Each structure stands twice: as C-alpha cells, then as structure tokens.
Amino acid sequence: MNRIALKMLFGDTAKLLGLVFGMAFSTLLITQQASMFVGIMQRTASLISETREPNIWVMDPVIEQIDAVRPMRDTELARVRGVPGVAWAVPFFKGQAVVTTAAGGLQSSFVYGLDDVTLIGLPHEIIMGGREALRRPDAIAIDEAGFEKLWPTQPLSLGESIEINDRRAVVAAIVRTAPPFQTQPLIYTRYSQALAFTNNGRNQLSYVLARSIPGQDPAAVAREIESRTGLKALTSEEFRWKTMMYFLRNTGIPVNFGTVVLLGVIVGIAVVGLTFNMFVTENLRQYAALKAMGLTNARLIGMVVLQAAVVGAIGYALGLGLTSVFFETATSSPTSFFRGFYLPWQVALGVGLLAAVIMLLSAIVSLRRVLVVDPAIVFRG
Amino acid sequence: MLTLAGPEPTADAAPAVAVRCSGIVKEFGAGETRVRVLHGIDLDIETGAMTYIVGPSGCGKTTLISVIAGILSAEAGEVEVFGQRLGVLSGGRLARFRAETIGFIFQQFNLLPALTAAENASVPLLVNGASESRASRRARDLLAAVGLEQHLDKFPAELSGGQQQRVAIARALVHEPRLVISDEPTASLDAHAGQGVMALLREHALSKDRAVIVVTHDNRIFHFADRIVRMSDGRIMGSELPPFTEAH
Numbered sequence: 001m002n003r004i005a006l007k008m009l010f011g012d013t014a015k016l017l018g019l020v021f022g023m024a025f026s027t028l029l030i031t032q033q034a035s036m037f038v039g040i041m042q043r044t045a046s047l048i049s050e051t052r053e054p055n056i057w058v059m060d061p062v063i064e065q066i067d068a069v070r071p072m073r074d075t076e077l078a079r080v081r082g083v084p085g086v087a088w089a090v091p092f093f094k095g096q097a098v099v100t101t102a103a104g105g106l107q108s109s110f111v112y113g114l115d116d117v118t119l120i121g122l123p124h125e126i127i128m129g130g131r132e133a134l135r136r137p138d139a140i141a142i143d144e145a146g147f148e149k150l151w152p153t154q155p156l157s158l159g160e161s162i163e164i165n166d167r168r169a170v171v172a173a174i175v176r177t178a179p180p181f182q183t184q185p186l187i188y189t190r191y192s193q194a195l196a197f198t199n200n201g202r203n204q205l206s207y208v209l210a211r212s213i214p215g216q217d218p219a220a221v222a223r224e225i226e227s228r229t230g231l232k233a234l235t236s237e238e239f240r241w242k243t244m245m246y247f248l249r250n251t252g253i254p255v256n257f258g259t260v261v262l263l264g265v266i267v268g269i270a271v272v273g274l275t276f277n278m279f280v281t282e283n284l285r286q287y288a289a290l291k292a293m294g295l296t297n298a299r300l301i302g303m304v305v306l307q308a309a310v311v312g313a314i315g316y317a318l319g320l321g322l323t324s325v326f327f328e329t330a331t332s333s334p335t336s337f338f339r340g341f342y343l344p345w346q347v348a349l350g351v352g353l354l355a356a357v358i359m360l361l362s363a364i365v366s367l368r369r370v371l372v373v374d375p376a377i378v379f380r381g
Numbered sequence: 382m383l384t385l386a387g388p389e390p391t392a393d394a395a396p397a398v399a400v401r402c403s404g405i406v407k408e409f410g411a412g413e414t415r416v417r418v419l420h421g422i423d424l425d426i427e428t429g430a431m432t433y434i435v436g437p438s439g440c441g442k443t444t445l446i447s448v449i450a451g452i453l454s455a456e457a458g459e460v461e462v463f464g465q466r467l468g469v470l471s472g473g474r475l476a477r478f479r480a481e482t483i484g485f486i487f488q489q490f491n492l493l494p495a496l497t498a499a500e501n502a503s504v505p506l507l508v509n510g511a512s513e514s515r516a517s518r519r520a521r522d523l524l525a526a527v528g529l530e531q532h533l534d535k536f537p538a539e540l541s542g543g544q545q546q547r548v549a550i551a552r553a554l555v556h557e558p559r560l561v562i563s564d565e566p567t568a569s570l571d572a573h574a575g576q577g578v579m580a581l582l583r584e585h586a587l588s589k590d591r592a593v594i595v596v597t598h599d600n601r602i603f604h605f606a607d608r609i610v611r612m613s614d615g616r617i618m619g620s621e622l623p624p625f626t627e628a629h
Binding site: 286374 | 447481488
C-alpha cells in the first residue's frame with residue numbers, strides 16, 4: 001500500500017509542487033534566519049573565541065560583556081600573576097580610535113593592545129607580513145576586511161601608513177579574523193603602542209588574559225582570582241556565553257530573528273498544512289474506496305503519514321540545499337557582510353525536527369478527515 | 382422473514398445462504414430530524430445467484446447494501462455474511478473480513494486516478510497483504526479475461542466509461558471474494574456497454590458458492606438477474622423472477 005500512497009502523492013503534480021516548495025521555502029526561511037542569528041550571536045563574542053591562548057579573562061567586576069570596558073589599574077596584572085594556579089597572565093587593551101588614511105578618510109576602528117613580549121591575542125591567521133614585524137616602532141596589524149575598508153581600491157599590501165589620534169602607524173601585518181559584531185577595522189599592536197595611540201595615559205588595563213596551570217580547573221582558578229583580587233574572572237567559555245546572553249537580553253536581535261523564524265513556521269504550517277489538507281480532502285473519496293475495500297484505519301494512517309513524511313523530507317532537503325547554496329555564495333568574499341556565517345548542524349537538525357512537527361501536524365489534521373470519512377460515500381453518485 | 386427463492390438448485394448442490402438480514406433497522410440524523418431508512422428488513426440472499434435490489438430513489442437500496450457490507454452499522458437487527466455475524470466483529474476485524482469476503486463495484490467506478498488499470502485491479506489483493514508481483518500477475522490475467530489486455534498500463538483517464546467499469550469488475554473479483562456488491566454498475570454507461578459489463582459480471586463473478594448483489598434502476602439489464610427484490614420506503618415489497626430468464 002505504500003507504493004499506492006506514493007503514487008497518489010506523485011500523481012497530483014500541482015499539489016506535490018506546492019507542498020514541496022512550501023516546505024522548502026519554510027525550511028530556507030527558518031534555517032537561513034536561525035543560522036544568521038547563531039552567527040551574529042557568535043560574532044558578539046568573536047574576540048573571546050579567537051583569543052585562544054588564555055583560558056581565563058580577568059576584568060573589572062562591573063563588566064557584563066566584552067565590548068563595555070572599564071579599565072583597571074595596571075598593578076592588577078601583578079596581583080593576578082600571584083594567584084595560585086595561574087600559569088601566566090598578560091595585559092590586554094581594548095579601545096576605539098579614529099583612524100585617518102593618507103587620502104584623508106576617517107574611520108572609527110577598534111584598537112587591541114597585546115602584551116609587548118608575547119603578543120598574545122594576535123589572530124593566528126596572518127596572511128601578509130609576520131608576527132615579529134609588530135615589534136617595530138609604530139607597527140600595527142590590521143584585519144583583511146579592515147584593510148579593504150580603509151583602502152578600498154588597493155590590493156592588500158604592507159607599508160601603508162595611517163594616523164591614529166595624530167600618531168603615525170604602519171601596516172606591518174595583515175590578519176584574517178573571525179568577523180566581529182561591529183564591522184570596523186581591527187587594529188592589533190603592542191600594549192604600550194596601543195596606549196600611546198589612544199592617548200589614555202596610565203591605568204588603562206582592559207583585561208588580564210591568564211592561563212591556568214595544566215591540570216588545574218580553569219573555573220576553580222578563576223574563582224580563586226576573584227577571591228584574592230576582588231576582580232571578576234571568567235573562563236573563556238563563561239565570558240563568551242555571558243557576552244552572548246547580554247546581547248540576547250539587551251538588544252532586539254532575538255526579537256527580529258525570532259519574528260522571521262516564527263514567520264517561517266507560520267508559512268510552513270499555513271502553506272504546507274493547508275495544501276496537504278486540500279490534497280487529502282480531494283482524495284477523500286479514494287481513501288473512502290480503500291476503506292470500503294477493507295483497508296484498516298491503521299494502514300490508512302500509515303499511508304497518509306508516509307505521504308506527509310515524503311513531502312516533508314523532499315521539501316526539507318531542498319530548503320536545506322538552498323540555504324547551503326546561499327551561505328556558500330554569500331560568504332565567499334572576505335569583505336562580505338555574510339563573511340563567517342554558516343549553517344550549523346544543530347540548526348539543520350533543529351529545523352529538521354521542526355519540519356517533522358509541521359508535517360506531523362498537517363498529517364494529524366488531515367488524518368481526522370480520513371478516519372471519520374464515511375466509506376458509504378463511495379456508493380453515492 | 383421473507384426468504385427469496387433462488388434459481389433451481391442442481392441435483393448435487395443446494396444453494397446456501399450467502400447473506401441473511403434479520404430485522405435490520407437503520408436510521409440517520411438525530412432528534413426531530415431523525416429518519417428511519419430501513420424498517421426491519423428480513424432478507425436471505427443465496428449463493429449461486431445474481432440478486433437485484435430495485436426500487437425508486439431514496440427507498441434505502443444503497444443503505445441496505447452498505448449495512449450488508451458492514452460499512453454502516455444497523456440500529457437493530459443482525460446481518461450474517463456466509464455465517465459470520467457482522468455485529469460481533471470489531472472495526473479492524475470487520476475491515477479484514479470485508480477485504481477477504483466482499484468485492485465492490487461502484488457507480489462512479491472509484492478507480493484511483495494515479496494508478497494504471499493493472500495497478501487499480503490489484504488493490505484488493507494488496508489490501509489483503511499479497512505481494513505486489515502476485516497481485517500484479519493476477520490483476521493482469523483478470524483484465525485480459527475482461528478484454529482489457531491492450532489497456533493494462535493505461536490510466537483511468539485514458540479509458541472509456543465501459544473500460545473503466547471493466548477495470549472495476551476486475552478489481553472486485555481479483556481476490557476471489559465470495560460476495561460481490563455492485564451499486565448501479567451501468568448508471569454511467571450507455572446501453573451497449575452496460576449489457577457487456579453485466580454479461581462479464583455474470584460470467585466471472587458467479588459460481589455455486591458465491592453470490593452477487595446488484596442495486597440498479599436500469600431495467601434494460603433486469604434479464605441478467607436470477608431474482609429481483611423490490612424495495613419501497615425502506616421495506617422489502619416482494620421478489621420476482623426476471624422477465625427474460627432465457628438470457629441467462
């Protein structure tokens with residue numbers, strides 16, 4: 001009977017196309033928006049994810065997320081280094097500055113100050129220049145997208161100079177970074193140089209980046225730092241989640257994306273559910289004939305569920321494919337807004353379950369008609 | 382109880398009762414709009430005979446065959462089909478009994494439009510759990526027997542009304558049911574096609590241990606009957622022999 005169910009389904013091409021495209025569009029809408037949402041949430045904490053060497057971030061106790069910095073005294077670094085369980089700790093500066101290009105253009109940029117000795121915090125993917133070049137006076141590293149923003153007509157090159165608060169800086173390296181939440185150029189330089197660029201004087205320590213001794217639980221070490229210094233210390237994972245949750249709670253991002261995802265679900269239920277219901281209603285006489293011929297309700301349920309499952313699977317696969325194509329093409333350019341976005345498997349799995357729920361609901365609503373259909377209607381002319 | 386005389390029994394086998402209806406009452410609606418459609422029907426239908434149920438529209442013919450087939454349940458009375466009381470069967474068992482025992486021919490054919498003639502004819506076997514290959518083989522043989530060997534792989538929309546009804550006959554007989562119930566089998570056909578369909582039905586559906594019930598208005602096919610039961614207002618008014626018994 002399964003083959004008959006499928007033949008009934010594939011025999012009505014117009015409705016089959018309506019069902020498949022309805023489900024595909026719904027899947028595309030939900031997966032694309034959910035993936036974008038996940039991507040944007042990850043961008044809010046991209047600096048933490050990208051800074052892989054430390055596993056503990058130490059900060060002023062009032063800080064709730066990475067972008068809202070309250071500087072600490074420089075002496076806090078030494079206090080953190082003195083906490084048992086800390087293998088090493090380095091300073092990290094995070095600030096903003098207005099950059100002026102040789103052509104006179106102005107561009108607000110992020111300036112990151114890295115420990116002068118270790119340069120911990122520099123992105124790992126250096127596509128031009130070298131790590132050691134940052135030790136030269138006035139040397140900076142800039143992210144690839146930032147370079148293209150400052151010099152839109154030029155190919156990537158070293159030696160370009162800019163002014164940061166009237167101080168000259170020279171591009172000594174170009175790095176590729178995880179896309180940040182705000183699309184401003186990212187400038188990496190030595191800690192001492194960053195303070196000079198930003199003219200902020202003493203006590204401008206944004207974060208202390210620390211690593212626990214191998215074998216020690218980073219969370220326990222972080223708690224130890226807190227109790228001994230009075231500062232806030234979070235593991236990288238804790239800080240990442242805290243930052244993402246801050247943006248979730250305090251911005252319209254979840255509402256905006258949630259609305260579109262909800263729209264996708266509504267489109268799915270409305271278009272797919274109604275079309276499937278129409279398909280079943282139009283075939284009611286056929287189901288009634290099968291019922292009159294002795295097909296049990298259990299097997300009729302099996303037929304309708306199979307039809308719903310096949311429509312759902314094809315539509316879902318098509319929608320997922322379209323989403324993949326979208327991300328594949330939209331993220332290919334290093335300066336694209338969509339750079340770094342991808343389709344997480346968790347989103348694909350979740351939307352798959354949602355598609356199953358949509359088809360199950362459609363099948364349940366339609367099944368009611370099939371189960372209560374009076375087989376005697378087949379005797380009516 | 383009105384017991385209808387069947388055809389003359391042969392010397393070696395007396396006709397058995399295929400269907401026994403005892404005091405069947407069927408009502409539709411509720412409250413003040415409740416209507417009694419069948420008023421205590423008593424009727425025996427014997428094997429080896431083609432029994433027609435005739436009467437004006439709305440007299441309860443279709444309701445009666447729906448009750449006999451176990452598609453509708455009666456408010457009162459008992460239906461036995463080949464000795465099996467339908468009232469004691471649960472939904473699933475009743476469906477299985479119907480699938481094994483009864484073949485249906487409908488006025489509107491009710492063929493599945495997405496299936497070919499051969500696939501349509503094989504449906505009852507598939508409902509009974511036969512393998513697709515066996516069902517297909519048997520359906521093709523039967524379609525060839527009813528003259529459709531050139532049309533096995535055509536869809537219903539590609540067949541004439543008469544050809545569609547032949548497919549419906551093949552479908553009704555493919556699982557060798559002991560009882561065939563046919564509702565206005567010639568209503569959608571012209572006179573010539575109607576005669577051909579009834580001749581086929583008589584030829585293939587009837588045997589000593591089987592029975593055929595035909596509900597019809599079409600007096601042009603009365604001569605194919607072994608007996609004719611007349612109904613009016615939900616009651617059996619009597620039975621008679623067909624007008625031209627030599628046609629058999």
